[in-house]
Amino acid sequence: MKIGDRVEVVAVPASLPSGMGTQALFEACVGRVFPIDGFENGLLELHVGEVVGEKSYMHTIWIEPECVRLRP
Helix, strand or coil, X not given: CCCCXXXXXXXXXXXXXXXXXXXXXXXXXXXXXXXXXXXXXXXXXXXXXXXXXXCHHHCEEEECHHHEEEEC
16 A cells, blocks of 8 residues: 555544544544555554545544555
8 A cells, every 4th residue: 555545444443542532533434435645653644534524634544554445
């Protein structure tokens, strides 16, 4: 995988920080497709603001590669 590749979120990571709606945001991303915006410490950076009705860059998740599937 590389920056710009499109991935579908297929699972919520097993352990997420509690509070601030983190769990709900990840759950809202399942089944949706996003471009990869970056990588850090083995995680993928996805800009997901559109799932809450905002510009994509307004909300970012960092997710494990095993929780996504590469899409054409």
